[in-house]
Amino acid sequence: MxxxxxxxxxxxxxxxxxxxxxxxxxxxxxxxxxxxxxxxxxxxxxxxxxxxxxxxxxxxxxxxxxxxxxxxxxxxxxxxxxxxxxxxxxxxxxxxxxxxxxxxxxxxxxxxxxxxxxxxxxxxxxxxxxxxxxxxxxxxxxxAPAGSPPDLGCERIVVAWNSSFESARALHAAIGLLPKVRHVHIAMVDPKASETDGGEEPGADIAAYLARKGYDVSVDRLAGMGLAPEAVLTRHASDVAAGMLVMGAYSHSRLRQRIFGGVTRSMLESPPLPLLLAH
The missing domain is CATH 3.40.50.620 (HUPs)
Structure with a gap:
């Protein structure tokens, strides 16, 4: 850019x-x-x-x-x-x-x-x-992990989505910063349908927004299967060959670290792949 x-x-x-x-x-x-x-x-x-x-x-x-x-x-x-x-x-x-x-x-x-x-x-x-x-x-x-500098020119990203302010900030920051992105995966771990938080089809609303902008969007509702959310997100990003995992950082209080149960801290300490975070 x-x-x-x-x-x-x-x-x-x-x-x-x-x-x-x-x-x-x-x-x-x-x-x-x-x-x-x-x-x-x-x-x-x-x-x-x-x-x-x-x-x-x-x-x-x-x-x-x-x-x-x-x-x-x-x-x-x-x-x-x-x-x-x-x-x-x-x-x-x-x-x-x-x-x-x-x-x-x-x-x-x-x-x-x-x-x-x-x-x-x-x-x-x-x-x-x-x-x-x-x-x-x-x-x-x-x-990013040592020795694996992120490519800001990547074409595919995974967005860790939970309809929060922080995840929205991260998404908008990513599409503003990464000029060549064409494929966006909206990833949710064990999402629940809710009238007030994402609707009956979690992720469908933000996917429609991105599609109107011309992005190729998929909504990926992932089963946690008892695994830590960061492990599920990381594996999925690897499976789809994403150039970057986009996440909101520290939803609500930084002490409570509520985003996906405290994913932020563990991901920052040992990022398994390039990450873009926003609060």
């Missing part, structure tokens, strides 16, 4: 995540916006004399880390140029308490955010960046 901006945030392990972000951006000739992020130590607190000594060490540590982060950003610029990728690089040295604000501000100026496998495992940045990307930006988040 012309003019697409993909944001990625890198922690300490930059090489693999950057390579995967570049591969994702190249699938749709996107502009890749890279942020090298570091977490600043909290200021020292203590008795007056001790605090003064600690403050000196703290300031020296901050200065050294900021300098290293600037050097890392320059290195990233060189890597982007070497791959002839359209993009920009900046650095952000922030305290832990404002990671969400920083990610939110930057994410609102992108079409999607790619979170690489190394960052997801980062004990300091990982969960903070991921939750901020989902809750503070208003744009979809793309994740």
């Amino acid at each position: 012309s003019g697409t901006t993909l944001l990625t945030i890198l922690g300490a392990a930059i090489d693999n995540d950057l390579k995967e972000a570049i591969a994702v951006a190249q699938t749709v000739d996107a502009h890749l916006s890279v942020v090298a992020m570091g977490v600043a130590p909290s200021p020292p607190i203590g008795e007056v004399g001790a605090a003064a000594a600690l403050t000196s060490v703290w300031l020296e540590t901050r200065a050294a880390e900021e300098q290293a982060l600037t050097a890392r950003a320059e290195q990233l610029e060189g890597l982007l140029a070497a791959d002839s990728v359209k993009g920009d690089v900046s650095d952000a040295y922030v305290e832990a308490g404002i990671i969400a604000d920083e990610v939110g501000r930057r994410g609102r100026c992108a079409d999607a955010i790619f979170i690489g496998p190394s960052l997801r495992k980062d004990p300091v940045l990982g969960s903070s960046v991921l939750e901020a990307a989902l809750f503070e930006t208003g744009v979809p988040v793309v994740v």
Whole structure:
């Protein structure tokens, strides 16, 4: 899609995540916006004399880390140029308490955010960046297994559908971001007919909407058979050779994780295939 901006945030392990972000951006000739992020130590607190000594060490540590982060950003610029990728690089040295604000501000100026496998495992940045990307930006988040960067030019997707606000947001984000999609599978695990939630034929309403837009749509009502919903969805996406599984993230409270009984967390920790998530 012309003019697409993909944001990625890198922690300490930059090489693999950057390579995967570049591969994702190249699938749709996107502009890749890279942020090298570091977490600043909290200021020292203590008795007056001790605090003064600690403050000196703290300031020296901050200065050294900021300098290293600037050097890392320059290195990233060189890597982007070497791959002839359209993009920009900046650095952000922030305290832990404002990671969400920083990610939110930057994410609102992108079409999607790619979170690489190394960052997801980062004990300091990982969960903070991921939750901020989902809750503070208003744009979809793309994740994938290590070594399998998602193809934003894929033609077939599976949408995990439960008629919720979040699943609708994810679907609309997907069809806006993925320019070559032609085949959409509306997948539901053990759906129940309801007058107030999907009607007597679950999935038929959203399928009709997509068909009017020209998509080839199938409604796939899947039997759970006692399996975890994420296992059913993953197997189905593999069976139909989908390029991406599209999901709403954290229906209702993030603490309750009610989407399909808490699928979001388990899928984020170990994505079995490329995922597009939106809240």
